[in-house]
Amino acid sequence: MTGRRAILLLGRLLSVLLLFLAWSGPGMAEDDQSRRLLEEKRVVMAVDNIYPFTHSSLIYTQQQATLFRLTQGVIGRMHGELIACSLCTQVPNALDGSLTTFQDEKGRLVTRALFPLLPNLRWGDGTPLDIGDIEFGLKVARRFPPQVLDTTGITSRILSMRMVEERRLEVLYDGVLCKEQLFVPPPLPRRLEEPLFDADPATYLDRSLYFRERNNPGLYLGPYIIESETAPKQIRLRRNRFFAGPAPYFDHVDLLFGSGADAEQGLLEGTIDVLLPKSVREEALIRFTKERRDRFKVIWSPSSTLTWLTPNFNHPALADRPVREALYLALDRDAMVQNLTLGTSLVAPGYLHPGLPAYTAGFPRYGYDPARAGALLDQAGWHRDKMGLRRNSAGQPLQMTLSYRAGDRSVGQALANAWRAIGMEITLKEETDIIGVFRSRSFDMVLSSVTYVANSPSMPQYFVSNAVPNEKNGMRGLNFTGYRSASLDRSLERIDKAGCTRDDLRVAWLGFQQELMADLPRMPLWFNSLGTVFTSRLDGVGNPPFGDPVLTITRWRPKTAPSP
DSSP, X not given: OHHHHHHHXXXXXXXXHHHHHHHHTHHHHHHHHHHIIIIIXXXXXXXXXSOOOOOTTOOOSHHHHHHXXXXXXXXXXXTTOSSOOTTBSSOOOTTTTSEEEEEOTTSOEEEEEEEEXXXXXXXXXXXXXXXXXHHHHXXXXXXXXXXSSOTTSOGGGEEEEEEEETTEEEEEEESOOOGGGOEEOOOOOHHHHHHHHHHOGGGHHHHOHHHHOTTOGGGOOSSEEEEEEETTTEEEEXXXXXXXXXXXXXXXXXXXXXXXXXXXXXXXXXXXXXXXXXXXXXXXXXXXXXXXXXXXXXXXXXXXXXXXXXXXXXXXXXXXXXXHHHHHHTOOHHHHHHHHHTTOSXXXXXXXXXXXXXXXXXXXXXXXXXXXXXHHHHHTTOEEOTTSOEEOTTOOBOEEEEEEETTOHHHHHHHHHHHHTTTOEEEEEEESOHHHHHHHTOOSEEEXXXXXXXXXXXXXXXXXXXXXXXXXXXXXXXXXXXXXXXXXXXXXXXXXXXXXXXXXXXXXXXXXXXXXXXXOSSEEEEEOOEEEEEETTEXXXXXXXXXXXXXXXXXXXXXXXXXX
């Protein structure tokens, strides 16, 4: 009997232990996650490993754009968006007469855009937004050379701004602009920033409160404001109670910046709710898609984010067009897309995504042709030595350093292997500050990504001759290669003067694409499809085409939350 009781007691203990393990395992993590989402009203997002230090108007990276969209507002299109106006009730358009073109008394064509602003626009400290804040944003953007605070290049075309009614902003632009091109520099809180700007405009960007006092609520117009920071790992956002748009459910948003492995583990444990694009590699997204449909939802969307290579024309070999073509032909991009992105990306036929209105065929295309690559290097004077390394007539090796940001080492390694196979000596270098490397032009070749829209001037700003970083523009121009072409500049002028129909855009952009693909000042690799992972405990999630998923954050709700 004693032995039987012992066995029964042991069985009960094992049952309790199994129950405890089940309760304290994934189920408990999910319960804690639900409680946090529902009761704490706090959502946690893994963003990337790049911490976004930025002025509100200075957006170069996807991480900066994500923070901007959560905390700021724009009049006109957003960074990387086809059409957006977060402070408007709608985008001006020709159908209702809010976008018109006329000839002024000087005989020049002028575009008039009427932006219907949201009612009761206020900064995060409750101060109403006024025309002075909008004008000050324009004043700051104009103080700096082109491409510093406005990668669209539209700021220089603004002729005037005024409020024609209580909530209707009239902006006059020089020339013909389509609705997708409309842009006004982001408003800035004049009462806070203007004294700093006027004290010394040249050093303003270094002294702005957007760098020195980022938790000041008066700096923000968006659904959230920065509450606290633990650089370089975390930014906590607090709901902006003065936000003029739909109120989000969540009172707090935690943005985490770390490794992809930590992001994936946090999602599995329930401590992270959303993995934004670029927070983990594509193979992790595929795993979540195939293996964990019960707990997670992966939304894939096409993207105009182009992964490309930027050569520095200060490197003598890279300034030679046949060498650039040889490097391009040595890459089996189809295999790279399959191996490195599991087929989720689109091999780039050129610089424009085929799904964008301005895209059309009719320019040089490059496939995988290592034999042709070798022949081009021979013709350029780079011959193999006994060890297989390419050297010129002076005996100098064909060598370069390939720089890349953290997380892109596997792509960098694949590129290096391809180029070593044709006799080039490659050194890989992981950079913690790609933007700084670009601005200083202290690189040979950089692997990076860029987001743009086809009928915006933002893409050409990477090639226009007067945008090479130099002391005059504070090393902030976007033409990091140093490539200059008078004929390409003329092509960019034709784009600037093009009409707004699909045919107009295609005709104007064709010359741009033809020259770039013929001369290869940069080398387009593939267009990324952006994947966002959401916990299944969130409703209302979405990913706008060619957009950032955080644009839908005001619709996010816990599944168990009551109706708002």
